[in-house]
Structures are given as C-alpha cells and as structure tokens.
Amino acid sequence: MPKNLYTKNALKEAIAGKLQRHFACEVADATKDQIYEACALVVRDALTEHMIQTQNEVEKYGERQVHYLCMEFLVGRSLRNNAYNLGMLDELTAALKEMGYEMADIFEQEADPGLGNGGLGRLAACYMDGMATTGVRGTGYSIRYEHGIFKQKIEDGQQVELPDSWLASGDVWQIPAMDDTREVRIGGTIDTHFDENGKLVVEYHDYTPVLAVPYDMPISGYDTGNIARLRLWEAKSPIALDMKLFSSGEYLKALEKHAMAETISMVLYPEDNHREGQSLRLKQQYFLVSATLQDICAKHKAKYGTLANFAHKHVLHINDTHPTLVIPELMRILMDDNDMSWENAWNITSQSVAYTNHTVMPEALECWPVSLVQELMPRIMQIIHEINERFCRDLWNYFPNDFQKISRLAIVSDGIVRMAHLAIAGSFSINGVSALHSDILKERVFKDFYTIYPAKFRNVTNGIAHRRWLCEANPKLAALIESKIGKGYRKHPSELQVLANYGEDKALLAQLGQIKRDNKLRLAEYIKEHNGIEVNMDSIFDVQVKRLHEYKRQMLNILHIISLYHKLKDNPGMDFVPRTFVFGSKAAPGYAVAKKTIQLIHSIANMINNDPDIGDKLKVVFIEDYKVSLAEMIMPAAEISEQISIAGKEASGTGNMKFMMNGALTIGTMDGANVEICEAVGRENIFIFGMETPEAEALAASGNYEPMLIYQNDPVIKRVMDHMIHGFGDGVDYTDLANLLLHGGNGGPADRYMSLKDFSSYAVAQERVGEMYRRPENWNYMSLMNIANSGRFAADRSVAEYAQNIWRVKTNFAF
Numbered sequence: 001m002p003k004n005l006y007t008k009n010a011l012k013e014a015i016a017g018k019l020q021r022h023f024a025c026e027v028a029d030a031t032k033d034q035i036y037e038a039c040a041l042v043v044r045d046a047l048t049e050h051m052i053q054t055q056n057e058v059e060k061y062g063e064r065q066v067h068y069l070c071m072e073f074l075v076g077r078s079l080r081n082n083a084y085n086l087g088m089l090d091e092l093t094a095a096l097k098e099m100g101y102e103m104a105d106i107f108e109q110e111a112d113p114g115l116g117n118g119g120l121g122r123l124a125a126c127y128m129d130g131m132a133t134t135g136v137r138g139t140g141y142s143i144r145y146e147h148g149i150f151k152q153k154i155e156d157g158q159q160v161e162l163p164d165s166w167l168a169s170g171d172v173w174q175i176p177a178m179d180d181t182r183e184v185r186i187g188g189t190i191d192t193h194f195d196e197n198g199k200l201v202v203e204y205h206d207y208t209p210v211l212a213v214p215y216d217m218p219i220s221g222y223d224t225g226n227i228a229r230l231r232l233w234e235a236k237s238p239i240a241l242d243m244k245l246f247s248s249g250e251y252l253k254a255l256e257k258h259a260m261a262e263t264i265s266m267v268l269y270p271e272d273n274h275r276e277g278q279s280l281r282l283k284q285q286y287f288l289v290s291a292t293l294q295d296i297c298a299k300h301k302a303k304y305g306t307l308a309n310f311a312h313k314h315v316l317h318i319n320d321t322h323p324t325l326v327i328p329e330l331m332r333i334l335m336d337d338n339d340m341s342w343e344n345a346w347n348i349t350s351q352s353v354a355y356t357n358h359t360v361m362p363e364a365l366e367c368w369p370v371s372l373v374q375e376l377m378p379r380i381m382q383i384i385h386e387i388n389e390r391f392c393r394d395l396w397n398y399f400p401n402d403f404q405k406i407s408r409l410a411i412v413s414d415g416i417v418r419m420a421h422l423a424i425a426g427s428f429s430i431n432g433v434s435a436l437h438s439d440i441l442k443e444r445v446f447k448d449f450y451t452i453y454p455a456k457f458r459n460v461t462n463g464i465a466h467r468r469w470l471c472e473a474n475p476k477l478a479a480l481i482e483s484k485i486g487k488g489y490r491k492h493p494s495e496l497q498v499l500a501n502y503g504e505d506k507a508l509l510a511q512l513g514q515i516k517r518d519n520k521l522r523l524a525e526y527i528k529e530h531n532g533i534e535v536n537m538d539s540i541f542d543v544q545v546k547r548l549h550e551y552k553r554q555m556l557n558i559l560h561i562i563s564l565y566h567k568l569k570d571n572p573g574m575d576f577v578p579r580t581f582v583f584g585s586k587a588a589p590g591y592a593v594a595k596k597t598i599q600l601i602h603s604i605a606n607m608i609n610n611d612p613d614i615g616d617k618l619k620v621v622f623i624e625d626y627k628v629s630l631a632e633m634i635m636p637a638a639e640i641s642e643q644i645s646i647a648g649k650e651a652s653g654t655g656n657m658k659f660m661m662n663g664a665l666t667i668g669t670m671d672g673a674n675v676e677i678c679e680a681v682g683r684e685n686i687f688i689f690g691m692e693t694p695e696a697e698a699l700a701a702s703g704n705y706e707p708m709l710i711y712q713n714d715p716v717i718k719r720v721m722d723h724m725i726h727g728f729g730d731g732v733d734y735t736d737l738a739n740l741l742l743h744g745g746n747g748g749p750a751d752r753y754m755s756l757k758d759f760s761s762y763a764v765a766q767e768r769v770g771e772m773y774r775r776p777e778n779w780n781y782m783s784l785m786n787i788a789n790s791g792r793f794a795a796d797r798s799v800a801e802y803a804q805n806i807w808r809v810k811t812n813f814a815f
C-alpha cells in the first residue's frame, strides 16, 4: 500500500496551489467548480504517479496482461472513488471543511460520465475497480464518445432526450497520450497478390483514414499502488491536411471523409439489449478494435521483436460480441503486417481471445450484412470468409452431411455475418454472467457449439464494486458494519458473512433500521425538491430502477400498483401498509412501447398521488434522468428491490446485487443472478414468485398462452386492464399498451413477457412483503442476512475468477 502522503494541511496547500496555477485565484474567491477541479487535479497527480509505476512494472516483469474491450464503460464520478481508494477521503473531507466547503457539495460538481447504457457498461467499470484492487494488470479500452447516454427530461409525462456533453467538465481525469495515436482505415478497396517471393501483398486504395487518439483514465484500486488504465479512443480526421485532394479540386469528397471520420466517436448508441444495424455502429466497433490491437501489437513488438509469443503475454477479453472484430483484425495484423501463416495466426488469435455473452435476447444478438462489412472493411470481410470456410469444414467432421445444421452454425450464411458464432469460433473461452444464464447458453442458445467445444464454456457470475456501492454510497451502513466486523471486508468481501452472527443483536437491528430511515429521508428530500411529492417516511420504499425494457416487466409492477389503488379506493379505511413506488429508467429513443410505458407511469402517478382518498398510503414517483450518481443515492434508501423479469431473460442483473448489499429485500423471479441471491440468503429472506425458466419457456413454445383467458377469469386483472383501456383521466390513450397485453402486436404474441400470467403470484408475494414490514425487527433481520450474504457478489470475486479460470493471471484475492 502506498502511504497517503497527504495530511489535511498538505491537501489544503496542494488545492490552493492548483487554484493559483490553474485559475489564478485564491481559495476565498474560488467557485465550487474550481474547488472541485483543484481537488481532482491533486488526486490525479497521486494517481498518475501510481500509473507510471504500474506501467513500469508491467514493462519490467512482462507478466500476462488483460485487455478488456467494451463499447461502454459507465464509470460514474471519480473524485470520491479515487480519494477513498487512495485512503485520503477523510483528510480531503476535513481539508474542504476547513476551507468552508461540504465534501458532498464539491462532489456534486463533477459530471457523471454517461459512457454506457446500463448493466453491461457499469459491469465493465466495476471490473476495472476489481482488477486494480486484486492486482491484475488490466487495461480497459473503449470510445471517448463526445456525447454519452442522453439526458432524460420528462415533459408532460413523456421522455424527451437531450444531448449530454459531459466532456465540458469531465475531462480532468483523462490524460491524452498523443504519442500512441494510431490510424484506422475505413472503406475503400483492396488488391491482394503475391510478390515475386511468394509473400502476400495487400494494397489499400481510396480508404478513409481515421486517427485514433487515446485518452487514459487511471482507475485506482483500493489500498494498493496498482492502477488499472482505461484507454478511451477519440476519432480525428487527418484529412483536413490532405492538400492533394484539395488541390485537385475534390473539396467535397475531402470534407465528406473528414466529417465521416470525426463522427465515429460523436455519440454512444442509446440502445440496451438491442442491436442497431447502422453502419456507424459497425465503424465504431472496428475503430475500437483496430486502434486497440495496433496499440497492443506495436508495444509488444517493440519489446519482444516478434508477435509469436503474443498469446502468452496478452488476453483480449471481449465484452459481448460488440468487439468481435478483434478476431479478424488480429489475423490481419499477424498475416499482412507480420508475414505469419494462416495456421500460426489462427493459433495465436484463438488462444488470445475470451468472450463473455451478456444476453439471450434474440433482438440483441448481433448480425451484420456481408455487404456492409465488405464495404467498410474489405480485408476484414475476406478474412471472415476464410475463417468461415475452415470452420464449416470442421463442422462437417462433427456433423457429416447435416447441411442444415452446418448452415445454422456457420459464421457467414444467407449474406449475414453472425458475430456470436465468430466469437465462439475464434476464442478459447465463452462465459455467461450467472449460473442460470451460463446453463441456458449451454443447453439452448449455443447448444451445438457446446457439444463441439464443451471445455470452452464457463460461468462467471457478475459482481459489483462493493466499495463504491456500499462503503462510499452508504457510509453510515459501512460504519455500522465496521464497528462489528472491522474493515477487512473492504478487501475480503466474504468477511461480510460474519455479520450473520449478529442476528440476535437487537440494538444492531434497530441501528440498521435507523440508518435505512436516514437514507430514505435523503431520498425523500430529493423527491420533494425534484418531483414536488411529499412521501410518507413510514411507507415501504419499493424501487425499480433499470433500463426500460418489456422483458424487465416494469409493466407487471404498474399493473400491481393499479390493483392496489383499486383496493384502497374500495376500502379507504383498510389496514394497509403504505407504499412508495419509485421508478427510474431511460427508454431507447426509438423504442415506442418503452417510452409509452414511461408515460403510463406518469399517468398513474398523477391519478394516485392526487387522490385524497389515497392520501399518503400510496405514492408513485418517477425519478428523472436515472444515472450512476442517482443510483448511489437510491440504492441505500431502498427497502424493496424489484427484480421481476420473466424467467430466462435477464442474463444476470447487477442492480439486484447493489440493493441487496445495501440491505433491501428482493422481490423477484428465479431469473439471472436472483437465483444465486436466493441461494445465498435462503428462501425465507427473499420474496420469490412466478414461473421458473422451464415453465416460462415451455409455455411460450407451446403457443397456448392466452392472456385473454386470464383477463376474463381474474376480476382483479380485468378491472386493471379495463381501467387502462378507459384511461386515467388525463386524456392519454393507453389502448395500444393494453392491446399488446391482450391481443399482441408489433409482430409479437399477446403479452409476450407474460406479465398477466405472473400477476397473481406477484400480488401474493407483495402481500407477504406488507405483512413482513409490520414486524420491523424481523424485517431488519432479513435485511441483515442480505447484507451478510452479499460478499460473493463483489466484483473482486468475479475478477479473481476470471483471472484464475480464464485469463490465467495472478491475483492477490483470497477466495
């Protein structure tokens, strides 16, 4: 552990120094923003020092390095995280206090970089933290999007998307590394021939050169000098300098190429669990992959003079199929630029790449038209064709004469490139992100591949950065935990288990309840300020925050809330445990059903929140612009965590882990990592309901699911659906959503995600929630059991499993 050289006074001095040099101002005249930036610069200095040391060690020892490629890194704010990890948070807080500032106010000045959509991007960020902490030599690679995920505004109950320009105040943490700029070639044509020595020559004509300029974010580990580096590539055009084009009068063509090049890193695609078939997305993927590989290969060659030992020194981890072009791109570099034979290049490539699958949603499995790949990266398409041919020959040995199967499993078929098949063929490891999901991959989605390559398939259940999500986001809870079990769990999260010994400790249970109440109060104040809604502090804070997607079934939650409203309207005096339902969710701008669902939440919120019969027994709150920094406030305040996707569809979920770690109880289906959460806490400490995967899959496959019958036979559901059809008094028509549930549409069956089918068991589980809440001591006990058993969902554990079973690199993590 590097010593924290910064005492309170040293920090004050350093901050004042930064203010002077960067803003030419004294502490007394500085704005909060300037104070924030000065603090960030001070912390950054400490980080860069460690980063250089880490890089030097990597150079010196030549250990195997992990390169984690992902189109998204949802890093969240950095100042508090880095100060905590470097062990200087308390001193910084004290220094700011003496300068007349509240730490929390200063942290609020930082932009929340939105370089991701949801779970996939946040997971990548948590793993950077895990790698840094457990001593893995890791680098993340992504794109420096000028505009991250859009800012969500709600106007008249509807989502409006505004551009997010995070770079204006968010670039303190990024250190440009201009010397490592690379050139990526897009489009054009190629000529391949053999020269007089029989050597393959590939000539490129008329392509668009795009410069990839790297910016490095140092990511600190906790209590270690090891730094993980996140390298973000920005696309720049060199074309403006192309005087040849200008002088030959081809201005427009030059400008067009210039604009195309710079567009590549302009914006993050805002679709989650959905593929976007646009050519810009494919260019982004190739840009990331090509810049990254050129960078790694150039450094490797400078050190070893050859790429022959590449696979011994590097793992290329691809986070879902989005960076799958690493496979043909590495082949290209090895063969075209380094004269390697196909066989040698293939051995190296397929021993270097590991692939994590994150979704089984068919609409998210990536396919690209051959014609588009051909147009944008002709050499890459040539290589993919060759990989496919050899792969199909292999398949023929496994499935002789089974043309249909071979065509189903082929990488290229019917004019389409299937990225998952390419990823499986070209990697040495394929893993799912929860036990259930990994089984589904083996048994269903990639069944035939599993029979061919059983040894390639693994599971690594997701994990979260517990220091960010527990220690930093919920300092009161962390302090309580530490008063009982010490600080060891910060590095050894399984030590949280010791808390289970305190189940009988009434004082502790009461303190747990009090901390939850304090956190609820903070959220309630936020809601009052931003939504103008006064929530009941004695109500259950029941929270569903995640992307809006039909399979995640926000609809099931909404239907149930409407049914509670009916119950209360019928009997306003009934003995009812009050509820505050909190939603936070962005919908992809082109996803009409998701956007309409957000509107529906607002319509029912208006009706319920303003009904005097209901009073403070029921409130519905939609938190605008859900993002990492808001999640850090919401998770500690939640009492119920809604994890209610249809079984078999949510690969893992990670919000479920953050809630659990903060003492919320889960109401959920047996889906994704909920299954392992249930196993960890025991059935008695979680509210499980609904169909399990086999039943849900069989029912969908049978074609016999008829939600109309449920509607006709269940009066509660009938009344809810009728209410939706008649509207909620604000003139907005919801027959479209009701029709989707009862009759189907958009090419899908009625109630595709079977909300009506699971409704009654959900309602029963919710009733149990209410009953349990009447007994605070029992509730707090359950809460404690959730915290105590959450250690296995720490990112440190996931990263250590990757390191041990897939990457084959050392860590200092003790299982």
Ligand code: 73E
Pocket: 117, 119, 120, 123, 271, 272, 273, 274, 275, 320, 358, 359, 364, 433, 462, 650, 651, 652, 653, 654, 672
């Ligand atoms: O279940 C989550 C999982 O916890 C899954 O839906 C999500 O990944 C999380 C982390 O493993 C995910 N996102 C995407 N695919 N799976 C995705 C797909 C395309 C674009 C953006 C995101």
